[in-house]
Amino acid sequence: MASIKDVAQLAGVSVATVSRAIAMPEKVSEKTLKKVHQAVAQSGYRPNLLARNFRSSRSYCIVVMVPDITNPFFSQVIKAIEDRAQQRGYAVLLGDTRDLHDREQEYVKRVETRLADGLIQLRPKAVQIEGSPVPIVYACGCSNVPDCSVTIDNAQAAKKLVSYLASLGHTRIGCLTGLRENPHAIERLTGYKEALAEAGIAVQDQYIIEGDFTLGSGQDTAQQIMRLANPPTALFCMSDQMAMGAIQALQAQGIKVPEQVSVVGFDNIAYSEFWHPSITTISQPADEVGKRAVDMLLAMIEDHELTVASKILPTQLIVRESSGPAPQD
Amino acid sequence: MASIKDVAQLAGVSVATVSRAIAMPEKVSEKTLKKVHQAVAQSGYRPNLLARNFRSSRSYCIVVMVPDITNPFFSQVIKAIEDRAQQRGYAVLLGDTRDLHDREQEYVKRVETRLADGLIQLRPKAVQIEGSPVPIVYACGCSNVPDCSVTIDNAQAAKKLVSYLASLGHTRIGCLTGLRENPHAIERLTGYKEALAEAGIAVQDQYIIEGDFTLGSGQDTAQQIMRLANPPTALFCMSDQMAMGAIQALQAQGIKVPEQVSVVGFDNIAYSEFWHPSITTISQPADEVGKRAVDMLLAMIEDHELTVASKILPTQLIVRESSGPAPQD
DNA sequence: GCGCCAGATGCAACCGGTTACACTAACCTG
DNA sequence: CAGGTTAGTGTAACCGGTTGCATCTGGCGC
Numbered sequence: 001m002a003s004i005k006d007v008a009q010l011a012g013v014s015v016a017t018v019s020r021a022i023a024m025p026e027k028v029s030e031k032t033l034k035k036v037h038q039a040v041a042q043s044g045y046r047p048n049l050l051a052r053n054f055r056s057s058r059s060y061c062i063v064v065m066v067p068d069i070t071n072p073f074f075s076q077v078i079k080a081i082e083d084r085a086q087q088r089g090y091a092v093l094l095g096d097t098r099d100l101h102d103r104e105q106e107y108v109k110r111v112e113t114r115l116a117d118g119l120i121q122l123r124p125k126a127v128q129i130e131g132s133p134v135p136i137v138y139a140c141g142c143s144n145v146p147d148c149s150v151t152i153d154n155a156q157a158a159k160k161l162v163s164y165l166a167s168l169g170h171t172r173i174g175c176l177t178g179l180r181e182n183p184h185a186i187e188r189l190t191g192y193k194e195a196l197a198e199a200g201i202a203v204q205d206q207y208i209i210e211g212d213f214t215l216g217s218g219q220d221t222a223q224q225i226m227r228l229a230n231p232p233t234a235l236f237c238m239s240d241q242m243a244m245g246a247i248q249a250l251q252a253q254g255i256k257v258p259e260q261v262s263v264v265g266f267d268n269i270a271y272s273e274f275w276h277p278s279i280t281t282i283s284q285p286a287d288e289v290g291k292r293a294v295d296m297l298l299a300m301i302e303d304h305e306l307t308v309a310s311k312i313l314p315t316q317l318i319v320r321e322s323s324g325p326a327p328q329d
Numbered sequence: 330m331a332s333i334k335d336v337a338q339l340a341g342v343s344v345a346t347v348s349r350a351i352a353m354p355e356k357v358s359e360k361t362l363k364k365v366h367q368a369v370a371q372s373g374y375r376p377n378l379l380a381r382n383f384r385s386s387r388s389y390c391i392v393v394m395v396p397d398i399t400n401p402f403f404s405q406v407i408k409a410i411e412d413r414a415q416q417r418g419y420a421v422l423l424g425d426t427r428d429l430h431d432r433e434q435e436y437v438k439r440v441e442t443r444l445a446d447g448l449i450q451l452r453p454k455a456v457q458i459e460g461s462p463v464p465i466v467y468a469c470g471c472s473n474v475p476d477c478s479v480t481i482d483n484a485q486a487a488k489k490l491v492s493y494l495a496s497l498g499h500t501r502i503g504c505l506t507g508l509r510e511n512p513h514a515i516e517r518l519t520g521y522k523e524a525l526a527e528a529g530i531a532v533q534d535q536y537i538i539e540g541d542f543t544l545g546s547g548q549d550t551a552q553q554i555m556r557l558a559n560p561p562t563a564l565f566c567m568s569d570q571m572a573m574g575a576i577q578a579l580q581a582q583g584i585k586v587p588e589q590v591s592v593v594g595f596d597n598i599a600y601s602e603f604w605h606p607s608i609t610t611i612s613q614p615a616d617e618v619g620k621r622a623v624d625m626l627l628a629m630i631e632d633h634e635l636t637v638a639s640k641i642l643p644t645q646l647i648v649r650e651s652s653g654p655a656p657q658d
Numbered sequence: 659g660c661g662c663c664a665g666a667t668g669c670a671a672c673c674g675g676t677t678a679c680a681c682t683a684a685c686c687t688g
Numbered sequence: 689c690a691g692g693t694t695a696g697t698g699t700a701a702c703c704g705g706t707t708g709c710a711t712c713t714g715g716c717g718c
Contacts, residue, residue, distance in 0.1 A: 659718105661716105662715105662717090662718105663715090663716090664714095665715105667712075670709095670710100671708090674703105675703095678700095678701085678702100681696105683697105686691105686693075687691090
């Protein structure tokens with residue numbers, strides 16, 4: 001409760017001197033410094049940073065908007081964001097938006113009203129901003145936003161994964177996608193088609209089934225695709241969660257993974273390694289994504305840049321137990 | 330950039346009138362209201378909430394401190410916290426503390442310096458507070474802190490789980506614990522012992538092995554316990570992650586779950602239902618925990634209560650595939 | 659001893675809102 | 689019509705820091 005005035009009075013100096021003693025000790029004499037320090041200790045003074053931030057018109061706070069924090073991929077990126085932000089003197093406001101436009105706008109408003117200095121958007125969708133521009137970085141890519149994003153090459157990564165399946169001899173490769181309009185889903189589908197084309201395999205529309213990245217949708221779409229007259233021998237799932245669901249559904253039907261059907265995922269979330277069987281997938285550099293996103297955003301905030309160049313980070317194919325050679329028959 | 334002064338000038342009224350037009354429209358005449366609204370629209374005015382918060386000495390921000398946000402149980406609680414806080418007009422600052430004392434202190438300091446109004450601690454450890462007390466709620470219980478916590482009865486829940494195993498005919502029941510000094514581990518161990526006592530089974534120290542709640546420690550401790558001369562037929566793991574690791578390790582050794590060894594977990598995280606086999610566990614009401622923690626904290630903040638009564642929430646035994654009758658031999 | 663300079667300190671404006679209080683005009687009551 | 693009430697608005701203090709500028713003091717050179 002003690003304010004700088006109390007400290008000043010206690011030390012017998014002016015508030016300006018106290019302020020300087022704290023912020024620029026080299027500008028204050030030894031003797032005064034000592035008196036001030038003693039007064040600070042005695043009064044249990046804590047500067048009111050609300051006042052300081054108000055004066056400087058800065059909150060030292062950034063918002064991270066995420067569709068669902070319980071998604072392990074997102075929570076890993078967020079952990080990296082928090083870590084880096086903390087290092088650089090910023091706090092992270094959590095905005096679990098549930099993909100709702102209104103919730104996103106709430107958080108945009110926080111920046112407009114100075115309660116936050118910038119935004120990191122984890123959902124691959126352009127944020128609608130009505131008034132003057134606010135600093136924003138897309139940490140998981142966004143096809144409509146050429147700049148200000150740190151991302152991976154989704155198409156290339158998907159192509160790598162599907163080409164790997166083709167190299168194992170698979171020719172009937174199913175694709176369990178995310179929502180049709182999702183940029184990640186679109187890009188990964190492109191990669192899927194490119195890989196098939198390169199392997200000389202025709203794309204069959206019936207092998208492409210729309211899900212929504214969730215475990216449940218992996219179960220549903222896998223069941224659906226296996227009911228086809230000539231079902232695939234390999235499934236490319238656009239998220240590890242979908243792969244988990246797919247594996248679950250196949251095993252429930254008595255189909256062996258990978259002996260009868262190979263299943264691969266995308267993201268390399270923490271549990272994929274320990275799933276049964278462990279899941280072949282694409283590893284995204286979540287920590288690096290988080291760190292870079294913070295650095296890019298702070299560059300915008302602190303240097304008043306309106307845009308920063310996007311950065312594409314490399315991915316890695318992680319081969320595990322859930323994929324194997326195409327069955328002979 | 331437009332401030333309230335610009336709006337006042339544009340509307341031809343005083344700043345006080347603008348302020349009132351926005352906060353208490355019923356106190357302002359129709360005509361003036363209209364002029365002000367027009368001026369607001371024209372100038373793209375956004376109130377500087379940093380200034381408002383400074384004036385009211387409130388940040389409308391609460392910190393949630395969590396050892397590890399990638400832990401699915403924590404992220405579920407946090408989601409519920411964010412949801413409730415948002416509803417009640419507060420933002421959530423994420424403090425991933427990695428169990429580090431210094432990191433926790435950083436966030437305590439944020440409250441002391443007015444950048445946040447209170448804390449929710451998810452780690453079951455009392456937070457060290459040096460100066461005057463800050464509003465804090467323990468959302469996962471803390472044995473040293475009788476009040477201000479919303480929690481479950483860990484001992485009773487563990488007892489319920491172990492009694493269930495005993496009722497299946499198991500007499501050799503292993504216990505893979507969290508870190509020895511962790512309050513949750515201590516309480517759950519008490520429940521384990523009570524259940525054994527009630528079933529007339531002697532506690533064997535060699536059946537109690539210390540882990541740290543992580544999947545990896547589940548693997549290690551399971552391997553260790555199965556090397557005993559007379560290994561258990563059931564394992565009580567103190568977290569679902571440990572149960573996952575234990576199941577993994579057993580299966581890798583060719584041991585069938587649950588036919589040869591039953592494995593049960595604790596927490597009922599999202600993946601437990603889909604694990605192979607699905608995991609018998611104790612369901613904690615994560616959503617309710619998060620919601621209540623926020624309500625308790627805001628009661629402290631807004632009503633200036635120093636303490637609030639703790640609340641103990643019910644748990645539920647969820648029986649799934651990973652547990653079964655003791656093997657005949 | 660005077661003037662100059664530098665270092666230390668104080669004074670006061672400022673950030674952008676909120677709000678207590680004062681003031682005015684219009685309206686009501688007896 | 690005097691006196692009182694009320695609705696609507698303006699003035700200015702205030703929140704707790706920061707900081708430009710003025711002031712003061714002491715030391716030094718000439």
